[in-house]
Amino acid sequence: MITIRINQATEKGSGIRPRWISEQIQNRRRDNASICVVFEVNCSDVSLILPMGQCHQGNGRERKPNRKEQKLIDNFQKIKDDEINSGLIISFWQNLKKVCR
Numbered sequence: 002m003i004t005i006r007i008n009q010a011t012e013k014g015s016g017i018r019p020r021w022i023s024e025q026i027q028n029r030r031r032d033n034a035s036i037c038v039v040f041e042v043n044c045s046d047v048s049l050i051l052p053m054g055q056c057h058q059g060n061g062r063e064r065k066p067n068r069k070e071q072k073l074i075d076n077f078q079k080i081k082d083d084e085i086n087s088g089l090i091i092s093f094w095q096n097l098k099k100v101c102r
Contacts, residue, residue: 002014002041002042002043002044002101003017003040003041003042003044003094003097003098003101004039004040004041004042005017005022005038005039005040005041005090005094006037006038006039006041007022007025007026007029007036007037007038008025008029008034008035008036008037010025017094019091022087022090022091022094023087023091026038026085026087026090027087035054035055036054036055036085037052037053037054037055037056037057038052038053038054038056038085038090039051039052039053039056040052040077040093040094040097042073042097042100042101044100044101045101046067046069046070047067047069047070047073047100047101048070049066049070049073049074051073051074051077051081053077053080053081053085054085069100073096073097073100076093076096077093080092080093
C-alpha cells in the first residue's frame with residue numbers, strides 16, 4: 002500500500018492520481034503555504050516513510066533498510082534535495098507502484 006500525504010491531505014493506493022498531486026502542490030504554492038510531502042510505503046518487503054519539503058521530523062528509531070528499500074531511498078534522495086516538483090513526485094510515485102505490484 003502506498004499513501005501520499007501532502008500537508009493535511011491524504012490519498013491511498015488507487016485513490017492517488019497525478020492530477021491530485023499536482024493540484025495539492027499548486028494550491029499550497031498559491032497560498033504561500035509550506036509544503037510537506039510524505040510517502041508511506043508498505044508492501045511485500047518494503048516498509049518506508051519518506052518525507053520531503055518542510056515536514057516536522059520525528060525522532061523515531063531507524064532500522065537498517067534492506068536492499069530494495071535502500072534502492073528506493075537512493076532514488077528518493079535525488080528528488081528530495083530539489084525544490085518540491087510535482088512532476089518528480091509523480092514520477093517517484095509511479096516507480097513505487099511498480100515496486101509494490
